[in-house]
Amino acid sequence: MAGSTDSEHAAFLSALRAILPDDGLLTQSEDLHPYECDGLSVLRELPLAVVLPRHRNEVQAVLKICQQYGVAVVPRGAGTGLSGGARPSAGAIVLSLARLKQIRALDTSNRTAQVQPGVRNLAISEAARPMGLYYAPDPSSQIACTIGGNVAENSGGVHCLKYGLTVHNVLALEVLDASGERLEIGSQAPDSPGYDLLALMMGSEGLLGIVTECTLRLLPVPENTLVLLAAFASVVAAADAVSAIIAAGIIPAGLEMMDQLAIEAAEDFVHAGYPRDAAAILLCELDGTEAELQERLRAVEKLLQRQGATSIRIAADAETRLLLWKGRKAAFPAVGRLAPDYYCMDGTIPRKRLAEVLEQIAIWSAEYGLRVANVFHAGDGNLHPLILYDANVEEQLHAAEALGQRILELCVAVGGSITGEHGVGVEKLDSMCVQFTPAELAQMHRIKAAFDPEGRLNPGKAVPSLHRCAELGAMHVHHGQLPFPGLERF
Amino acid sequence: MDQRECLQEQVREAYQQSRPLQVQGAGTKSFYGRKTADAEPLLLREHQGIVDYEPSELFVTLRAGTSLQTLQEQLAEAGQMLPFEPPFFGAEATIGGTLACGFSGPRRPYAGSARDYVLGVHMLNGLGESLRFGGQVMKNVAGYDVSRLLVGSLGTLGVLLEVTLKVLPRPERELTLVHDTDMATAIVRMNQWAGQPLPLSASAWDGSHLYLRLSGTEKAVAAAQSKIGGAVLDENDGILFWKNLREHRHVFFQGTAALWRLAVAPATPPLALPGQTLIEWGGGQRWLRGQRDATALQALAAEHGGHATLFRGGDRSEEVFQPLPPALFALHQRLKNAFDPHGILNPGRLYAAL
Ligand SMILES: Cc1cc2nc3c(=O)[nH]c(=O)nc-3n(C[C@H](O)[C@H](O)[C@H](O)COP(=O)(O)OP(=O)(O)OC[C@H]3O[C@@H](n4cnc5c(N)ncnc54)[C@H](O)[C@@H]3O)c2cc1C
Ligand SMILES: Cc1cc2nc3c(=O)[nH]c(=O)nc-3n(C[C@H](O)[C@H](O)[C@H](O)COP(=O)(O)OP(=O)(O)OC[C@H]3O[C@@H](n4cnc5c(N)ncnc54)[C@H](O)[C@@H]3O)c2cc1C
Numbered sequence: 001m002a003g004s005t006d007s008e009h010a011a012f013l014s015a016l017r018a019i020l021p022d023d024g025l026l027t028q029s030e031d032l033h034p035y036e037c038d039g040l041s042v043l044r045e046l047p048l049a050v051v052l053p054r055h056r057n058e059v060q061a062v063l064k065i066c067q068q069y070g071v072a073v074v075p076r077g078a079g080t081g082l083s084g085g086a087r088p089s090a091g092a093i094v095l096s097l098a099r100l101k102q103i104r105a106l107d108t109s110n111r112t113a114q115v116q117p118g119v120r121n122l123a124i125s126e127a128a129r130p131m132g133l134y135y136a137p138d139p140s141s142q143i144a145c146t147i148g149g150n151v152a153e154n155s156g157g158v159h160c161l162k163y164g165l166t167v168h169n170v171l172a173l174e175v176l177d178a179s180g181e182r183l184e185i186g187s188q189a190p191d192s193p194g195y196d197l198l199a200l201m202m203g204s205e206g207l208l209g210i211v212t213e214c215t216l217r218l219l220p221v222p223e224n225t226l227v228l229l230a231a232f233a234s235v236v237a238a239a240d241a242v243s244a245i246i247a248a249g250i251i252p253a254g255l256e257m258m259d260q261l262a263i264e265a266a267e268d269f270v271h272a273g274y275p276r277d278a279a280a281i282l283l284c285e286l287d288g289t290e291a292e293l294q295e296r297l298r299a300v301e302k303l304l305q306r307q308g309a310t311s312i313r314i315a316a317d318a319e320t321r322l323l324l325w326k327g328r329k330a331a332f333p334a335v336g337r338l339a340p341d342y343y344c345m346d347g348t349i350p351r352k353r354l355a356e357v358l359e360q361i362a363i364w365s366a367e368y369g370l371r372v373a374n375v376f377h378a379g380d381g382n383l384h385p386l387i388l389y390d391a392n393v394e395e396q397l398h399a400a401e402a403l404g405q406r407i408l409e410l411c412v413a414v415g416g417s418i419t420g421e422h423g424v425g426v427e428k429l430d431s432m433c434v435q436f437t438p439a440e441l442a443q444m445h446r447i448k449a450a451f452d453p454e455g456r457l458n459p460g461k462a463v464p465s466l467h468r469c470a471e472l473g474a475m476h477v478h479h480g481q482l483p484f485p486g487l488e489r490f
Numbered sequence: 491m492d493q494r495e496c497l498q499e500q501v502r503e504a505y506q507q508s509r510p511l512q513v514q515g516a517g518t519k520s521f522y523g524r525k526t527a528d529a530e531p532l533l534l535r536e537h538q539g540i541v542d543y544e545p546s547e548l549f550v551t552l553r554a555g556t557s558l559q560t561l562q563e564q565l566a567e568a569g570q571m572l573p574f575e576p577p578f579f580g581a582e583a584t585i586g587g588t589l590a591c592g593f594s595g596p597r598r599p600y601a602g603s604a605r606d607y608v609l610g611v612h613m614l615n616g617l618g619e620s621l622r623f624g625g626q627v628m629k630n631v632a633g634y635d636v637s638r639l640l641v642g643s644l645g646t647l648g649v650l651l652e653v654t655l656k657v658l659p660r661p662e663r664e665l666t667l668v669h670d671t672d673m674a675t676a677i678v679r680m681n682q683w684a685g686q687p688l689p690l691s692a693s694a695w696d697g698s699h700l701y702l703r704l705s706g707t708e709k710a711v712a713a714a715q716s717k718i719g720g721a722v723l724d725e726n727d728g729i730l731f732w733k734n735l736r737e738h739r740h741v742f743f744q745g746t747a748a749l750w751r752l753a754v755a756p757a758t759p760p761l762a763l764p765g766q767t768l769i770e771w772g773g774g775q776r777w778l779r780g781q782r783d784a785t786a787l788q789a790l791a792a793e794h795g796g797h798a799t800l801f802r803g804g805d806r807s808e809e810v811f812q813p814l815p816p817a818l819f820a821l822h823q824r825l826k827n828a829f830d831p832h833g834i835l836n837p838g839r840l841y842a843a844l
Contacts, residue, residue: 107755107757108685109681109685109757110681110755110756110757111681111684111685112755131685132685132686133685153631154631154635156629160628160629161628164602164606165629167606167635167638168602168606177817177821181817182817183817183818183821184815184818185818187753187755187795187796187797188754188755188756188795188796189753189754189755189774189791189794189795189796189797190598190599190603190753190771190774190775191592191594191603191642191753192753192797193797193799193811193812193814194811194814194818194819194822194840194841195639195642195643195647195822195825196592196605196638196639196641196642196643197639197818197821199605199635199638199639199641200634200635200636200638200639202635203631203634203635204634204635208634220684220685220686220687220688221687222687223687243546246546246548247545247546249569249659249660249662250659251658251659288687288689288706288707288710289687289709289710289713289714290713291709291710291712291713292706292707292709292710292713294709295707295708295709296707348625348627348628348629348630349627350544350547350626350627351546351547352544352546352547377629379628380627380628380629381547381627381628381629382627382628382629415625415626415627416625416627417625417627417629417630417631417632418632419630419631419632420627420629420630420631421629421631422631423631424631424632424633428632431632432632432633435632435633436632436633437621437622439619439620439621440621440622440623440633441633443615443619443621443636443828443829444633444634444636446828446829447634447636447825447828449824449828450821450824450825450827450828451821451824462633463633463634
């Protein structure tokens with residue numbers, strides 16, 4: 001509410017109060033503090049107010065009042081985002097969708113679930129389980145994060161190599177635009193008429209509309225599943241093994257890599273039985289019918305041995321399998337115990353460049369004096385370097401951010417992207433100037449304006465202003481083509 | 491050959507003069523979309539070539555004018571394929587045209603659609619600006635997903651210059667099973683089996699028989715076969731059956747009578763419609779022939795969560811795609827304007843007022 005008077009401010013709040021339940025509007029500073037940041041806790045800001053509507057009509061009413069008073073809106077699910085996407089902006093309200101948490105319908109014959117945006121990711125698979133179905137995308141944060149947040153970030157999980165990202169598993173959305181107008185996008189039927197707005201909504205970080213309902217595709221639970229854990233004496237050998245598996249025509253359900261520091265941290269935390277002396281481990285999940293699985297298992301085992309695996313462990317029973325995954329899924333908090341703070345990066349790279357990228361990260365790690373643990377969705381080239389630092393030591397936060405920025409620039413330079421699944425939020429605005437040209441960013445701003453001409457949905461996130469990029473003087477690197485490629489940069 | 495610069499020049503000039511262009515691949519799909527006034531063609535066909543193909547990285551980058559045929563041959567050499575199994579509708583079909591139409595084939599309900607496999611694009615918008623979105627990596631959430639937005643936009647938002655697609659290994663074995671059933675039973679079975687972990691890769695009901703294709707390892711296919719049962723089509727007959735269906739060469743598609751496509755929630759029971767119906771995609775795609783009352787057909791499809799398209803023939807000067815609700819259509823117009831402010835790219839091809 002920039003430049004508003006006290007009386008306008010009061011009128012705005014009382015208009016909200018009139019349409020929300022008693023506990024649905026928070027304005028006191030002590031009530032606002034839990035909302036001052038998302039999972040990226042270094043970025044904090046207090047909102048004007050937090051609203052907690054219970055259903056779509058209340059969300060719609062809130063949006064209309066915000067339009068009337070010209071107030072910006074920051075949508076929020078569970079606040080587990082790692083790029084500051086749900087961080088409040090000064091003068092804006094936070095619109096929490098957490099109370100819209102009904103699973104409205106499970107349609108067994110069409111294999112779909114109709115859910116409200118505040119439903120937790122894991123709750124969907126739990127509800128579908130008795131029907132032999134599940135919702136495939138499984139971010140490590142799945143016990144907490146909401147489906148609305150997943151849509152806004154196009155979240156992935158350890159199984160997206162075979163089963164796709166959120167974009168591949170959502171069939172329809174009900175969306176409210178900035179003025180509260182209701183749009184139905186997509187349907188249970190294939191290929192909706194007109195533009196593929198469903199794809200555009202995925203990963204749009206709350207800038208294009210508020211998701212108030214989702215129709216999701218459910219898949220049959222695989223008959224059998226097993227996990228292989230292979231240890232390697234070098235990261236390069238592990239990376240080569242990943243390529244060898246895929247080159248052999250095998251697409252595992254999941255294929256994850258962790259380096260030594262991540263292995264040790266996870267082992268200390270959950271005691272999954274990871275080999276502490278390995279330079280890298282691969283977790284490879286296979287699924288299918290019993291007969292198929294045995295066939296695949298032998299093929300993968302042989303490939304892993306040929307690629308120099310120093311040990312291979314097979315978990316066929318559910319308990320061991322879950323334990324092996326637990327180590328991986330708890331990797332962030334586990335690494336978080338090694339230092340007071342950690343900074344999680346999310347670049348993607350072509351897999352074949354992994355060895356050189358990790359080598360370069362190791363060199364910079366020594367240079368900056370900050371340890372870096374690496375967790376890697378290896379199958380699809382999504383790297384999570386976790387930079388360890390201590391915010392209380394002067395300059396360490398800056399050093400961590402500078403190192404992070406360099407890692408992202410490197411990802412772009414080798415032909416990858418600054419974010420694979422965590423989104424741009426506020427955190428990677430500067431890196432966007434590296435990945436995109438001014439004309440490309442201007443095109444994105446025009447898309448935004450088509451949905452939200454007043455720019456009131458999650459302003460200042462996801463797409464940097466051209467002005468910001470110009471000030472930064474960032475060097476735009478594209479698809480590995482740096483200006484002056486002959487010059488040494490890293 | 492790289493024609494990027496002259497294509498860009500042509501679009502820039504057209505933009506400056508507000509002169510419409512007809513984006514053209516090989517013209518194999520000129521039957522699709524609305525009939526529009528003649529305009530200067532923008533020829534993509536010479537802009538061809540595979541730019542980058544890394545089988546073990548599971549992607550291919552190619553110029554939009556590359557023929558589907560060339561692409562599929564290259565992929566097959568490395569034991570890979572386009573998972574969405576696009577129809578060609580003509581030997582010369584280009585990848586740009588295929589994506590602009592958003593066409594997918596029999597594997598679609600089990601493997602995903604054309605847009606699901608697009609990783610990145612290099613495009614020209616209606617201002618003639620050369621823009622890149624997405625990339626060559628599987629996961630990328632930097633900025634809006636413009637690459638996928640362009641799929642199915644019929645060239646009305648931008649000209650595809652280059653695309654990157656995700657590719658997958660070809661299955662070790664494919665097998666087609668046939669059941670003699672009525673429509674209602676066929677729909678029920680398709681959906682029951684889709685709810686079980688079976689390696690289904692295609693399904694169709696042609697008026698008297700249900701066809702099911704299994705794809706996977708030798709053992710997985712054998713196990714599924716014993717579960718599903720039915721007569722086995724000879725391997726070559728199986729390949730031919732799905733190819734003819736995909737290319738609309740099956741007898742159902744012969745003749746010049748209008749062809750309608752109904753997309754509905756897959757488990758939708760048989761619809762009370764005169765004439766024959768051919769069903770694909772696990773029940774989600776249903777074809778009809780002949781003159782129909784468009785409004786009634788669209789209403790019926792909408793009742794079952796879907797929409798109707800006049801796919802081929804009929805009166806193509808009217809709308810051929812299901813009309814959108816006013817608020818959604820207004821958004822389409824604003825988006826069109828965001829990409830093509832002078833309305834020069836294929837105006838009217840998708841909707842009259844777009
Ligand atoms: C330990 C940990 C592990 C993680 N692992 C993964 C992982 O494996 N894969 C992965 O992809 N991510 C992962 N994440 C990141 C995060 O969990 C995901 O981005 C998640 O989708 C965010 O969901 P949320 O409900 O917490 O959304 P929030 O953080 O509340 O919001 C995220 C964004 O979505 C917007 N938003 C939220 N709800 C709506 C709505 N209804 N309509 C419109 N916009 C909305 C917000 O404005 C914000 O921009 C992890 C995070 C943590 C802390
Ligand atoms: C006398 C005459 C009359 C004609 N009458 C008609 C008519 O009534 N209706 C009609 O539609 N056509 C008509 N055509 C054909 C028309 O000129 C074009 O051939 C046709 O519209 C476009 O070819 P095509 O794009 O379908 O090729 P395809 O490759 O089959 O392309 C299919 C679709 O994709 C778009 N497209 C192709 N490549 C790209 C790309 N790289 N980027 C973005 N979009 C792309 C096309 O614009 C089109 O929408 C006529 C031609 C002649 C000579």
